Amino acid sequence: MIRTGEQYRESIRDGREVYIDGKRVEDVTRHPMLKPLVDIRARIYDMAHDPATQETMTYQDEGGERHAIALKLPHSQDDWHDKRRATDAVLDDVGGIVTRVGDETIGEMWSLYDGQDVLNEVDPRFSSNIRRHIQRAIELDPFHVSANTDPKGDRSKRPQDQDPDMLLRVVKETDAGIVVRGAKYETAAAYANQAFTKPTIANWGEAEYSDYAVGFVCDLGSPNLKMICRTGFAGRGSIDDYPLSNRFDEVDALVIFDDVLIPWENVLFYRHTRAAQFIRATLHRYSAFAFVQRNLKLADAMIGTALHNVRQTGLDGQQAVQEKLARLACYREGVNAHLSASIALAEPSPGGLLMPNQSLLYTGRVLACSQLHEMIHITRELCGGQICVTPNAADFANPATAPWLDKFYSVNEHWVADDRRRLLAYARDLLNSDYAGHRLTFQLFAQSPPFAHLQAVYRNFDFAGPLDFVRRAAGLSARVKGQ
Incomplete structure (x- = not known):
């Protein structure tokens, strides 16, 4: 169901481990460098309830339930026109440009939806997982972001020839899921609900890269997950002098996966280099x-x-x-x-x-x-x-x-x-x-x-x-x- 802004704020008060400027953040919804974007994302949720914008921001399914236009699977030209109008309505309403607010990152999941045949080559569960996660996004309306870039280390060397954690990798399989270790740079991770975490650009032609060929949906409140944010621009000067810096800075974070358990139902592909190649080639299709x-x-x-x-x-x-x-x-x-x-x-x-x-x-x-x-x-x-x-x-x-x-x-x-x-x-x-x-x-x-x-x-x-x-x-x- 469509969330309210306050429900979104409450969902990210989950004890997550976030650091900025050498200090742990006690409440991401109140930190001066994070609050401006939290408030904008909350406003986007509230626009779905506001009579002035509800018809632009939402649609009704066959059962009469309202869902976000941004998360709807596109089947027609009208769907795309509706999405374009909804995004413009957000940018006009907040009076500035925000990028990582969900309408752009959900499209990466649709690319995987198109690759279900590829996923089925390894395990049919992966195909069902992507369908379920897309439906879950439509029904539960989480703030969904994307994780792609790794620290990478020395790019003249293979990950195995240096610290192997420079690219995110699977270190263990358990009955409950896979355990991953490494790091990703993610914009908005500190104040989002989940991230589609996927492999970076790499040479997937060798079998030993298979531990790095993994994609999953990560709950950003997961245990053993740490977020080290770059300092924000908000607060460096008055809002009168820096009206954009103080309102629209989307803070990026180095997200540390310190042996994080990813349940099997959240794994979208694993040990499958062709799936990794497919998602890299089609990542921005939508x-x-x-x-x-x-x-x-x-x-x-x-x-x-x-x-x-x-x-x-x-x-x-x-x-x-x-x-x-x-x-x-x-x-x-x-x-x-x-x-x-x-x-x-x-x-x-x-x-x-x-x-x-x-x-x-x-x-x-x-x-x-x-x-x-x-x-x-x-x-x-x-x-x-x-x-x-x-x-x-x-x-x-x-x-x-x-x-x-x-x-x-x-x-x-x-x-x-x-x-x-x-x-x-x-x-x-x-x-x-x-x-x-x-x-x-x-x-x-x-x-x-x-x-x-x-x-x-x-x-x-x-x-x-x-x-x-x-x-x-x-x-x-x-x-x-x-x-």
Whole structure:
């Protein structure tokens, strides 16, 4: 059943072992660096009950029970349109961009749903486990995240030739389940309910890697699980000066598996290198849509910030400024076109679901990620140097300095100093702050590295059409057709 925000908060007060800045966190729902995102996730749950947003956020099953749109298995184009609207509703409601809140990570489970035949090669229980976990997610509405990246250690060596725990591995089998040891980096783990934990990119061609070829759903309140979080950006400055850092920082953690028991019913594949290869190849078959949708919203934030600034300063009539705004608009609409077309030309998946057109989705991801840093810099140019030299809000309030700042930051009767300061603070946090730099680098973590993006395009683009066109146009021999 659909949870409330308070039910979610209570579910993560489970005694989990979480550390930040050298201290153990007593209550993850109250820690100043975790609370902002806990509150946002709670708001997402409450939006399912709010009359103003309930129809956008939920659907009713045949029995009349309400479930989250984000967790619904996609069978039609309407399902994808509904998911897109629900995500936009969340981002608009909270007034910022959050990535690891569940709608993007559940798609990785759907990729396993498509791979049930592969899972059945080893043990039919694995196939039934994935179906049961997907149904459980729909019915119980947990906050579900994803664990992928390991510390890895010396990548020139095999895990067996160094400390073998550098990649998460199975160390024991018991009647109750498997025991795993190692570590994973997980965003939002400290305040989520469960994580789909899966193998990192590795050479799965050798039999000895089988102990590392494991995937499972981990209860993040499990015994022997420790979470060591990076320090958060919330609290480093006032919310007036850093409105994004203090509200939208999604804290990452190194999650230590110190001989953690994973019950057999939570194991999705084990000692199966082909299953590991399959999930690595199809991991973002669905979830890439939600990630790229965030880039679209980020483009809106950049366009709005830049346009407000040039209108405040009276530069919006200059051709050079208009050209830069047009480049931002082209980026935005390019991302939008790929998302829209991937739904319009959606294709059946091997498991009977409807997946976004894979070629369009993955090429859209390459566009969104490869040009993002350029779009950020164009926005910086349009905002000008004041975003890096403007004093903090306290100086605008100090009687000794306020008159001078009011004088020099008031543009005209329509744009007074306070509005000017607010826009510049927002722009600085969006483009220049530690938080902004973290979010840009996060693209290499959350959406996988650029080489993986291009590999996904290579695997999913239909090369047959161009090959056949040139074969016929150039009068090549018919035997070339199959090459």
